[in-house]
Amino acid sequence: GQQVMQIPQYQHVQEGEDFTTYCNSSTTLSNIQWYKQRPGGHPVFLIQLVKSGEVKKQKRLTFQFGEAKKNSSLHITATQTTDVGTYFCAGHAGNNRKLIWGLGTSLAVNP
Amino acid sequence: ETGVTQSPTHLIKTRGQQVTLRCSSQSGHNTVSWYQQALGQGPQFIFQYYREEENGRGNFPPRFSGLQFPNYSSELNVNALELDDSALYLCASSLPPHASLHFGNGTRLTVT
Numbered sequence: 001g002q003q004v005m006q007i008p009q010y011q012h013v014q015e016g017e018d019f020t021t022y023c024n025s026s027t028t029l030s031n032i033q034w035y036k037q038r039p040g041g042h043p044v045f046l047i048q049l050v051k052s053g054e055v056k057k058q059k060r061l062t063f064q065f066g067e068a069k070k071n072s073s074l075h076i077t078a079t080q081t082t083d084v085g086t087y088f089c090a091g092h093a094g095n096n097r098k099l100i101w102g103l104g105t106s107l108a109v110n111p
Numbered sequence: 112e113t114g115v116t117q118s119p120t121h122l123i124k125t126r127g128q129q130v131t132l133r134c135s136s137q138s139g140h141n142t143v144s145w146y147q148q149a150l151g152q153g154p155q156f157i158f159q160y161y162r163e164e165e166n167g168r169g170n171f172p173p174r175f176s177g178l179q180f181p182n183y184s185s186e187l188n189v190n191a192l193e194l195d196d197s198a199l200y201l202c203a204s205s206l207p208p209h210a211s212l213h214f215g216n217g218t219r220l221t222v223t
Contacts, residue, residue, distance in 0.1 A: 033211060042201055042214040043154065088153055092209055097167035099144070099212070101153045 006089055006102030014110050019076040021105035023089035030092045032065050032072040033099070038085040046074075079109050113138045115215035117202050123221045124192050132187040132218045134202030142166070143185040144212060145177060146201040154201055160185055161207075189220075197222045 003026045013019055023032065031050045035043035047056055049065035049072065056063045062075045072089055086104040093100060116135045124130050136143050142161045146154035156169035160179035174190040183204070189196060199219050203212035 031209065035212075042217050043203075043212070045211040045213065048211055097159055097209070098156050098169060101156070103153045 004089060004091060004100045004102040006105055008105055009103065010106045010108070012108045012110070013079050015081060016078050019079050019083070019107055021074050021087050021089075021107075023072040023074075023091075023102050025070045025091060025093070025100070027093045028069050029100075030069075030094055032069075032089055032091040034063060034072075034074055035088045035090065036085050037088065037104070041085075043088060076107075079107070081109050081111050083107060084109050115202060115204050115213050117200075117215035117218050119218060120216065121219045121221075123223065126192055126194060126222055128192050129188065129190045130192060130220060132189075132200050132202075132220070134185045134187070134204075134215060136183045136185065136202075136204030137213050140204035140206045140213070141183050142205045142207060142210075143179055143183065144203045144205070145185070145187045146203065147171075147196075148199045148201055148217070150198075157187065192222045194222050196220065 005024045007022050031048055033048045034046040036046055037043045047063050052069050053067045054065040060077045064073045086106045088104045090099045090101040115137050118133045144159040145157040148154045157171050157175055158168040159166045163179045176188045179185045199217045201214050201217045203214045205212050
């Protein structure tokens with residue numbers, strides 16, 4: 001079946017270091033969405049990418065959608081303790097209404 | 112703008128019982144999706160409702176059922192509760208169905 005793999009599962013960084021999480025789909029996606037879930041909280045929408053090769057930035061966060069629309073990445077520059085949480089990617093395959101989620105990358109930041 | 116609200120926030124039930132969880136969608140959103148999130152896992156899609164009709168379903172048994180009302184609020188019903196149903200149940204609204212999801216705070220269900 002359709003799967004979205006996300007790596008790494010966990011990442012522990014020192015404050016100020018960079019962080020990247022990668023998302024790979026077994027099928028072509030029509031879009032990719034990224035969410036952040038703080039410990040004890042609910043997922044919060046960060047961004048959606050729909051175009052092949054698209055790159056979007058939100059302050060220290062850079063999001064990319066691969067040329068083949070099968071992979072995506074989220075890069076955080078100079079992490080801060082407020083970046084702590086689990087980052088999920090999720091995408092729709094074609095017109096399928098089901099949003100396929102990755103398992104998430106949990107980020108811990110040492111002050 | 113009112114966000115997504117879910118009730119109750121916590122619930123403890125016994126195996127075999129039935130439970131109903133409720134969700135009010137964000138103002139103007141006509142699509143509601145329900146997810147189950149076990150501890151340390153990603154959200155698992157249960158089903159989606161669009162304009163009062165089921166619009167897609169994940170790999171959950173029929174004892175998981177739902178409703179959407181004319182005001183776009185929604186209910187998730189789970190019959191014959193099992194221990195493995197213990198999880199955080201998240202409701203998310205969107206407009207339209209493929210758009211970004213706005214999640215509620217969830218209902219933490221514990222089955223003993």
